Amino acid sequence: MEDEIRIPIARDADLVPARAEGRALAERLGFSRTDATLLATAISEVARNIVVHVGSGEVLLHARKEPHRYGLVVVARDAGPGIRDVGAALTDGFAARGGLGLGLPGARRLMDEFEVESDADHGTTVTMIKWRIRDELERLREARLRRG
Amino acid sequence: MDEQRSAEVPSPMESSSLHELVASLRDRRSELREQWAERITDAQLLRVMTPDEIFSEVTAVYDNYVDALETGSFETLQAYARDLSERIIPRGVETHEVLGIVLLLRDVLARSLFDAYQHDVEVLNRILDAYEPAANRIAVTVSVSFVNERERVIREQQEALRDLSTPVLQIRERLLILPIIGMLDSARARQLTEQLLASIQTNRAKVVVIDITGVADIDVTVANHLVQTVEASRLMGASAIITGLSSRIAQTLVDLGVDLGMMRTVGDLQGGLEEAERLIASGARESQDSDERA
Amino acid sequence: MSVAILRQGDVLIASIQSDLTDREVVGLRDELVERVGRERARGIVVDVAAMDVIDSFVARSLRAIALTARLRGARTIVVGIQPEVAIAMVHFRLNLEPLQAALDLDEALALLGRPQPEDSAGGG
Numbered sequence: 001m002e003d004e005i006r007i008p009i010a011r012d013a014d015l016v017p018a019r020a021e022g023r024a025l026a027e028r029l030g031f032s033r034t035d036a037t038l039l040a041t042a043i044s045e046v047a048r049n050i051v052v053h054v055g056s057g058e059v060l061l062h063a064r065k066e067p068h069r070y071g072l073v074v075v076a077r078d079a080g081p082g083i084r085d086v087g088a089a090l091t092d093g094f095a096a097r098g099g100l101g102l103g104l105p106g107a108r109r110l111m112d113e114f115e116v117e118s119d120a121d122h123g124t125t126v127t128m129i130k131w132r133i134r135d136e137l138e139r140l141r142e143a144r145l146r147r148g
Numbered sequence: 149m150d151e152q153r154s155a156e157v158p159s160p161m162e163s164s165s166l167h168e169l170v171a172s173l174r175d176r177r178s179e180l181r182e183q184w185a186e187r188i189t190d191a192q193l194l195r196v197m198t199p200d201e202i203f204s205e206v207t208a209v210y211d212n213y214v215d216a217l218e219t220g221s222f223e224t225l226q227a228y229a230r231d232l233s234e235r236i237i238p239r240g241v242e243t244h245e246v247l248g249i250v251l252l253l254r255d256v257l258a259r260s261l262f263d264a265y266q267h268d269v270e271v272l273n274r275i276l277d278a279y280e281p282a283a284n285r286i287a288v289t290v291s292v293s294f295v296n297e298r299e300r301v302i303r304e305q306q307e308a309l310r311d312l313s314t315p316v317l318q319i320r321e322r323l324l325i326l327p328i329i330g331m332l333d334s335a336r337a338r339q340l341t342e343q344l345l346a347s348i349q350t351n352r353a354k355v356v357v358i359d360i361t362g363v364a365d366i367d368v369t370v371a372n373h374l375v376q377t378v379e380a381s382r383l384m385g386a387s388a389i390i391t392g393l394s395s396r397i398a399q400t401l402v403d404l405g406v407d408l409g410m411m412r413t414v415g416d417l418q419g420g421l422e423e424a425e426r427l428i429a430s431g432a433r434e435s436q437d438s439d440e441r442a
Numbered sequence: 443m444s445v446a447i448l449r450q451g452d453v454l455i456a457s458i459q460s461d462l463t464d465r466e467v468v469g470l471r472d473e474l475v476e477r478v479g480r481e482r483a484r485g486i487v488v489d490v491a492a493m494d495v496i497d498s499f500v501a502r503s504l505r506a507i508a509l510t511a512r513l514r515g516a517r518t519i520v521v522g523i524q525p526e527v528a529i530a531m532v533h534f535r536l537n538l539e540p541l542q543a544a545l546d547l548d549e550a551l552a553l554l555g556r557p558q559p560e561d562s563a564g565g566g
């Protein structure tokens with residue numbers, strides 16, 4: 001799979017490269033500036049959760065290229081104690097330790113697909129995808145280019 | 149996409165008439181092709197093309213046509229038709245011309261069948277039964293491919309225009325109007341929002357008037373876009389006024405649970421502009437918690 | 443340096459130069475809160491034009507600044523939110539209350555220059 005990037009997350013300073021890599025990959029895949037910002041923001045949220053609640057983990061970015069759409073897949077993973085009530089965590093207004101929410105509902109609103117797997121044995125994995133539709137115009141142009 | 153015309157279309161295997169037909173058309177290929185090219189010129193079609201070009205396309209179409217008759221498979225024909233369309237549309241060839249030449253070919257071939265089988269009415273009927281539905285289907289296939297390709301090109305041009313034009317107008321200092329006309333879909337709404345916010349930045353606008361008089365109806369996605377546009381404008385220090393809200397759209401928004409109290413709305417554009425002037429004069433301050441709504 | 447805090451009259455102006463780490467955001471918050479009291483500032487302007495992401499943490503911190511400043515009688519205005527960032531914040535449903543937003547420093551200073559109506563900040 002082309003374009004796979006791994007950013008280790010251990011300190012709050014790691015959020016900066018995580019955001020930047022997300023934005024850069026988004027731009028490489030032809031996402032608009034707005035969508036690249038939505039992506040970087042969502043990455044910031046889930047990466048911060050790792051720092052604040054677990055201490056270390058990683059963010060993986062990769063591209064998913066399909067004929068009609070390009071997707072940017074973000075996987076934020078940690079081996080921590082897990083989220084006890086994922087359903088609640090995905091509801092607005094939920095507050096975990098220190099009265100801070102996990103920012104998950106907000107991140108979900110920024111992305112097209114959003115999934116959380118979490119338990120005490122395996123830690124937490126958040127998988128989010130943002131898609132960019134490749135319209136006929138773009139595919140037509142690509143086909144023409146290929147035909148030389 | 150390829151609707152079966154009816155059970156009349158014989159499968160290639162079952163119909164020896166079709167085989168005979170195809171053989172006959174292949175035998176007389178040169179002659180019929182030339183006849184067809186002549187008729188095209190007589191009918192003044194494809195004038196934008198040179199005789200050489202016409203000849204080469206005519207050859208390709210003829211062969212594809214006969215293949216389609218034989219195999220009953222229209223994929224190759226469709227692919228060819230798309231390809232042909234891509235080539236000739238930029239040259240200015242129009243839909244009626246494409247349909248015209250296909251129908252002319254159909255006629256030329258039909259006539260050749262009459263000539264060949266006029267002595268045996270029964271055989272002629274059988275062959276025509278095989279030929280007619282297939283020939284009609286070919287005409288439809290080629291025309292539809294052409295029309296689709298044409299629509300693609302038009303969309304392409306519209307996209308290009310949209311990208312160039314900025315619908316946001318600055319009519320006076322600090323005041324922008326975004327008149328929205330026609331159907332609003334999610335993609336267009338997103339684009340308009342981005343253009344509006346960019347304009348707020350460039351023009352240092354304090355108030356934006358979003359006029360939706362020209363919008364017939366909106367769905368939940370677009371309604372959300374509208375609300376988000378208002379809120380995003382606020383984050384850039386500008387107040388937004390929505391004007392031209394029809395009672396129908398207002399009802400839609402209410403039904404969708406949009407809090408109209410959070411949006412400044414004025415009946416018509418004129419009223420909206422006056423309200424905008426008032427806001428600017430009083431040193432509009434759009435704060436997150438400002439509850440002074442007109 | 444990632445943040446520069448200047449003073450113009452009785453207004454504190456925080457100019458953020460680049461993408462900040464959480465630690466730097468907290469540092470900014472603490473410093474502004476401390477100075478607004480110590481220097482009896484009437485207003486704070488935070489310029490976020492260089493931030494290409496404003497997430498929930500930054501929003502919370504800005505709110506904290508505004509809330510604390512209000513307790514000390516000062517208004518906080520954020521300026522320079524970029525269009526894409528504004529869209530992201532709205533999608534995210536980030537609430538900045540009681541923070542106000544203005545386009546740029548000039549606008550913010552104009553807003554701060556005006557005498558306050560009694561019921562500023564409404565019933566929020």
